[in-house]
Amino acid sequence: MKDSGKRVQSKRKIILDAAVQVFSTKGYHNTRMEEIATVAGIGKGTIYEYFDSKLQLFQAMMESSLQIYYNRIDMPKLETLTLEERLSVLFESHITFCRENKDLTRIVFWDTEIWDEDLKDWTYNLRNEKEEKLTGIIQDSIERGEIRNVDAKLLTLLIIGSLGSLWVPITLDDWDISPADMAAQLTDIIMKGIRK
């Protein structure tokens, strides 16, 4: 029983990993179920034992990828940290994560065509939750007088947007600047920009 359960669990994982690999390389529509099966080292029919359809598999993969990403780069909750420290950690963990999980990152930052309403909502909420958290932190800093009075939402977008545009050069590896440096400079610019 335990074994069986474990094996099932791990086969689901194997399929999801294969899915990340293939989907992220070729996109949803150019990916054939057979190829995922091949990469996973199993038979085509077996995927359907664990996922109802191609769409469901894609969305499960999307969900798990986003979860992994957002878990990893979650902003530190410690109240004692300043905004500057938090931004620095955010940038650095984002950059490191991208470097270490290229396939996965590509998916997270894809603006894919494949969204059914449920996944759209789920993702939207997940994203929103994070954004709102960031907006909240910024708002707090303003109220605490740590930074000057800017539109918190606008600043959130500026930060999120910067993260998004970073992954291209990061994943392409054609950059001579270290993650720590990148994070430091970005933090510096933004903090100077908003400090009183």
Place this chain on the structure above:
Amino acid sequence: MKDSGKRVQSKRKIILDAAVQVFSTKGYHNTRMEEIATVAGIGKGTIYEYFDSKLQLFQAMMESSLQIYYNRIDMPKLETLTLEERLSVLFESHITFCRENKDLTRIVFWDTEIWDEDLKDWTYNLRNEKEEKLTGIIQDSIERGEIRNVDAKLLTLLIIGSLGSLWVPITLDDWDISPADMAAQLTDIIMKGIRK
């Protein structure tokens, strides 16, 4: 004869407009040629009189959209302008353009799966050209001592990324801030962040 020439011209345009509309809403693979034809108010076969294939139509649409966008938001060439003035114009024209051409904007900021190598290169070069121009302007400002010494490429990414993340709330219309205000605040943050 003149009429005929004009009609042909406009029919190509009609098809491209329909393509922008449908492709941008549903994505490449979920779009059926028949639907584009229906939206264009013509027969399915007629599209093939003007474009060789679905892919070619998509790429023609992509090309024209990017051209329109980049033409519109090109940075002012006037040497007399300061970086601050230029950034302000950039942000404002971007925001205005997004508001007025929602479908088209969605396409410009798509990271679509559908690129053949030629279009990829073409787009990459177009994008790069603009980015390099911005990078150059920043580098100039640094050398002229207008701003402090930051990594010009990194700053370019920060600006481009901000533009990219803006279009979501802009096109969703759920924002109570005016384009001019938005542009002013963003310019302000960035300029404060990089000024000596």
Place this chain on the structure above:
Amino acid sequence: MKDSGKRVQSKRKIILDAAVQVFSTKGYHNTRMEEIATVAGIGKGTIYEYFDSKLQLFQAMMESSLQIYYNRIDMPKLETLTLEERLSVLFESHITFCRENKDLTRIVFWDTEIWDEDLKDWTYNLRNEKEEKLTGIIQDSIERGEIRNVDAKLLTLLIIGSLGSLWVPITLDDWDISPADMAAQLTDIIMKGIRK
């Protein structure tokens, strides 16, 4: 009126000639109406002023080609000629015709997929008529004691078959033997084969 009639007549002929050229080169299904129009130097729609459909055009072309061929190689009616003389004339006129009308010949000897029942019947009758005439001539020769008693129909097939297999090397031009020689040798073999 006369002019108009004449022009119509000649345009029909122009189209038929173009049809022979294109159909014989590319076959029925690989031929586009547009190409025939181009070769004929007229507009696509104009063909339909003279022929109801592609099939009808093909069949008209077939009919005229067969007519031309059969008219040209009809066996001489002179009662005074011997079978040997007639065969010789048959072979020689066939070979000459093939040399001079390659496109047309290709059509005549094609075993095309395109036969509707009417054309099939028409062709079958035309062919049959000629074959029966030949069979009759042979039968006469037998009865007149000119040749020995062979199955006239079988001999007809042998002769017709020989004609058919000749056109390949004839039209390919890769033969060092003159038409007259070819005709003479074939006649010789056959006549020796059936003479008493």
Place this chain on the structure above:
Amino acid sequence: MKDSGKRVQSKRKIILDAAVQVFSTKGYHNTRMEEIATVAGIGKGTIYEYFDSKLQLFQAMMESSLQIYYNRIDMPKLETLTLEERLSVLFESHITFCRENKDLTRIVFWDTEIWDEDLKDWTYNLRNEKEEKLTGIIQDSIERGEIRNVDAKLLTLLIIGSLGSLWVPITLDDWDISPADMAAQLTDIIMKGIRK
């Protein structure tokens, strides 16, 4: 496992047989893949598991048909046989084959529009090989003094052409002459025609 292998083999064969049947009746272009599938008693898509395309299926069918035909009517290799005996065997085996494999024969003697260069070459070589063999045998007979000096290639064409024109009445069944008789008479005519 053994069964599975066997089934696959036979399904390819089933499709080929259906293809012979339908293609030979309707020609290449008038044949729909669906019809072949229906005749084979399988689904449309299954054909594509065994053949890449309609063209490939056609050519595979052509190849196999020609192979079967040429294998069957190959001229006896025994050196002891005279030309007369060989011709007799050739005609008789041809006639018998035609009677027993009407569909297949129709294909072998088709002068179809559907040839890509590879198949054209393959077929041309196969045909040529057989023709040259026949031409060689004739040439030998001439040199051995068995028959008189005729153009060996011309005689080959005469024989091949006769074979070709025979299949029409043979497959139409409207003939009161036995295969053996037919073969005997043809051999007789030709041998008399070329004997010293």
Place this chain on the structure above:
DNA sequence: CATGAATGAGACTTCATTCAT
């Protein structure tokens, strides 16, 4: 549980034919 041969819905594309000019 696992498999992969079989399936058929559905999409792109071609091209004969029409008809407004």
Place this chain on the structure above:
DNA sequence: CATGAATGAAGTCTCATTCAT
């Protein structure tokens, strides 16, 4: 009469999904 832009029926082929083994 002549034209060629427009049309849509029809055909090939793909690939997610099923199901018998």
